[in-house]
Amino acid sequence: MTAMTDTTTEFLAACRAAIGAAHVLTEPSDTGGYLTDQRGRYTGRALAVLRPADTGEVAEIVKLCAHYAVPLVPQGGNTGLVLGSVPDQQGNAVLLSLRRLNRIRAVDPINNTMTVEAGCVLQHLQEQATAVGRLFPLSLAAEGSCTIGGNLSTNAGGTGVLRYGNTRELCLGLEVVTAEGEVMSSLKGLRKDNTGYDLRDLFIGAEGTLGVITAAVVKLFPQPLAQVTALVALDTPAQALQLLQLAQSRCASALTGFELMSDFCLQLVCKHFPEQRLPFAQRHAQYVLLELSDSESEEHARALFESVIGDALEQALANDAVIAASLAQSRALWQLRESISMAQAHEGKNIKHDISVPISRIADFIATTDVLVQQAAPGCRMVTFGHLGDGNLHYNVSPPVGVADSAFLGQQSAINLVVHDSVDRFGGSISAEHGLGALKREEILRYKSPVELRLMRAIKQALDPQQLMNPGKVL
Structure with missing residues (x-):
């Protein structure tokens, strides 16, 4: 925390009056968990961590920030990987934690919607949907701690994008506190509403730089009658692309998961989590995890998968395969996939890239x-x-x-340049689902056109003229 001025003291006193003194945290022992990023590489500084209980209190805090010209950094579960949810080192901002906004306001199984507050943990949404016979399909490794507000602010992807789309596609309406402290509420749950500019999409993916998302209406789907999982061993990403074409032609939208993993990824998992095992007698260069969600029956799904995988083996697109015979086996296969990031962390520091390229060019991108x-x-x-x-x-x-993490991380800028330039040459994006945050803010200047950057800055200026909302992120 920085030294207090009279204005700072007055501002914090007003915050205590607005949300209660117990929820204005200033002691390092209370604020530390909020100010350090998920990977433990960076710790910012803040005047205070503020923990409002509802949208009204968020609005009051934002009004105070606007009045006193105090920058504000919104935070959900703090699971981001690009320094988007922690403040910088200046110490002049407050961190706005939305974790207390964690109510599910309404569930409408007939409209297939759920109205939720921004601090709701993703896994809780999934469980509530299941309780009424519905599916909320957003799923990612951090679902036990990430929040829907953060998912919306970064337009998170996850393992179900193939069938259900990114978080943007799963949202029908938002409640947002603007930079002036006004509340924009659009929580009608409508699938058709052509009445002007789509303000919702301005805030989704904006990483809290235009306003604070406080609630959302999200889409629900019928629960599939059966989900069948398979792990396929093959030699190259090019074969994986051929397998994807085959699976999509046979399964269409029933194919809900298609994950590529190299042998080294799964060797790391087995090394650091020895209780996990690959279900093959020998190693293979690449693996694909497929999931099929069926609306008929498990027998139908299994027969379809067996047909697809049988043809893949006949056509030499695959070397071996296993289809999960039970829910426990399916979870074990998915656990291999979901443990990769944690296994990497146990192995040591690494340089991460969250990139996208046209699907047809992935194999060539990897090889090059x-x-x-x-x-x-x-x-x-x-x-x-x-x-x-x-x-x-x-x-x-x-x-x-044998190379020390610290020495290797000194090459991060050079390696990022190599990877991101290659992504650009292949017509891709340097951020697919993690956002830009502070980590990629300067990088994007190399790859966005001047027109795109000018329009983004114009939107930022129009919606946040004081430049107080999550400063130093995205732009």
Whole structure:
């Protein structure tokens, strides 16, 4: 915390009056968990951590920030990877935690919608949907701690994008506190509403730089009668793309998951989580995890999967495959996929890239960029995995064996340049689902056109003229 001025003291006193003194945290022992990023690499500074209980209190805090010209950093579950939800080192901002806004306001199974507050943990939404016989399909590794407000602010993707789309596609309406402290409420749950500009989409993916999302109406779907999971072993990403085409042609929208994982990814998982095992007698260069959600029956789903995988084996697109015979086996296969990031963390520091390229170019991108990265950092180990079905790869780089993390991280800027330039040449994006935050704010200047940047800055200026909303992020 920075030294107090009279104005700062007055501002914090007003915050205590607005939301209660117990929810204005200023002691380092109370604020530490909020100010350090999820990966533990960066700790910012703040005047205080503020914990409002509802939208009205959020609006009061934002009005106070506008009046006293205090920057504000919104935060949900603090699971982001690009420094988007922690303040910088200036110490002149407040961190606005939305974790107390955690009510599910309404569930409408007939309209297939749920109205939720921004601080609701994603897993809780999934459970509430299941309780009324519905599915909320957003699913990602951090679902036990990330919040729907953060998911919306970063337009999170996850494992179900192939069938259900990103978080943007799962949202029908928002409640937002603007930079002036006004409340924009559009929580009607309508699928058709052509009455002017789509203000909702301005705030989704804006990372809290235009306003504070406090609630949303999200889409629900019928629960599938059966979900069948398979793990396929193959040699190359090119074969994985052929398998994707085959599976989509047979399964259409019933194909809800298609995840690519390299052998090194799963070897890391088995190394750091020895209770997990690959279900094959020998190692293979690549693996694909497929999931089929069926509206008929498990027998129908299994027969369809067996047909697809049988043809893949006959056509030499795959070397081996296993279809989960039970829910426990399905969870074990998914656990292999979901444990990759944690296994990377146990292995040591690494340089992460959340990129997307056109699906048809993924195999060529991997082959080309692997060579370029090896030239830049000989001996480095590629941890490549991700959502092949929607073109999103987590193209991560671990240091060579025996090289200290600190020495390797000194090459981060050079390696980022190699990877991101390659992404650009392949017509891709340097951020697929994690956002820009502070980490990629300068990087994006190389790849966005001047027209795009000018329009983005014009929107920022119009909606946040004092430049107080999550400063130093995105732009």
